[in-house]
Amino acid sequence: MTETNKAYDPLLRWIHWVTAVLFIMAMLIGLYCGLQPAGTSPRRELLEIHKSLGITLFLLALLRVVVRSRTTAPPAPATFGPLVRALSQLNHWALYALLLIMPVTGYMFSSAGGYSLRYFWTFSWPRMFAGDKAIAHAGEIAHDTLAYLVYLVVGLHIAATLWHAFIVKDETLARMWPRR
Numbered sequence: 820m821t822e823t824n825k826a827y828d829p830l831l832r833w834i835h836w837v838t839a840v841l842f843i844m845a846m847l848i849g850l851y852c853g854l855q856p857a858g859t860s861p862r863r864e865l866l867e868i869h870k871s872l873g874i875t876l877f878l879l880a881l882l883r884v885v886v887r888s889r890t891t892a893p894p895a896p897a898t899f900g901p902l903v904r905a906l907s908q909l910n911h912w913a914l915y916a917l918l919l920i921m922p923v924t925g926y927m928f929s930s931a932g933g934y935s936l937r938y939f940w941t942f943s944w945p946r947m948f949a950g951d952k953a954i955a956h957a958g959e960i961a962h963d964t965l966a967y968l969v970y971l972v973v974g975l976h977i978a979a980t981l982w983h984a985f986i987v988k989d990e991t992l993a994r995m996w997p998r999r
Contacts, residue, residue, distance in 0.1 A: 826994050828890040834883045835995055838876060838918070845872040846969060853966075863935075870925060871939045877922035880915065898989040910979065913972045921965055927958030 826832070848869040855862040895904055929936050931948035932955035938944060948954040983991035 825893045825990060826996075826998065827893060828886060829998065831883065831886050831890060832995055832997055834879055834886065836997060838879050838883065841872050841876055841879070842918070842973065845869055845876060846966075846973065848872070849966060853963075867935060867937060867940065870929060870936070873922040873925050874938060874944070876918055880918035883918075884915065893994050896983075896989040896991055896994075898983075898987055898991075907979070910972060910976055913968075914976060917965065917969050917972060921962065921969065924958045924962040924965060927954050928962055929958075931955035931958060 827835070848865050852862050852865050852869060895907070899907065926936070926944070927948055928934070930944075930946045931951040931953075933950065936944040936946065948958075980992055983989055
């Protein structure tokens with residue numbers, strides 16, 4: 820099998836690594852902001868970045884779904900047994916779902932709660948749920964609750980990657996690693 824057949828599409832690999840960096844940035848900013856008092860600086864400014872990253876991640880996730888649907892995934896490494904295959908697929912589907920759901924719940928919370936919806940200090944997104952306290956509350960609860968699931972799923976994804984790279988030493992990471 821050629822190296823090309825063992826790796827994901829180059830655009831998909833690029834989207835993956837950009838997403839990984841932005842996702843970790845958004846997680847860390849969100850976690851930090853959650854520890855700061857509401858309405859204070861730099862919390863307000865960092866939340867602008869957090870929300871902008873979330874919207875960017877949502878758009879990248881949509882692009883990723885399109886690219887993934889139009890490309891062929893390389894076969895799983897031979898070291899994958901049925902359980903590892905199933906857990907890997909479950910983790911990947913959870914990541915895709917969270918990349919799509921987290922920005923939506925954040926948008927619901929911000930839009931309905933009257934919070935800023937500026938995209939990297941350039942333009943404001945429309946408020947579809949302006950002033951709806953029930954939607955603001957539901958969005959806030961969903962976003963805050965799902966954040967814990969994000970930490971778990973991302974942590975498992977990174978741990979599994981490290982396990983494959985340094986313990987099993989199979990080609991799992993090579994399938995997504997950028998090529999020259």
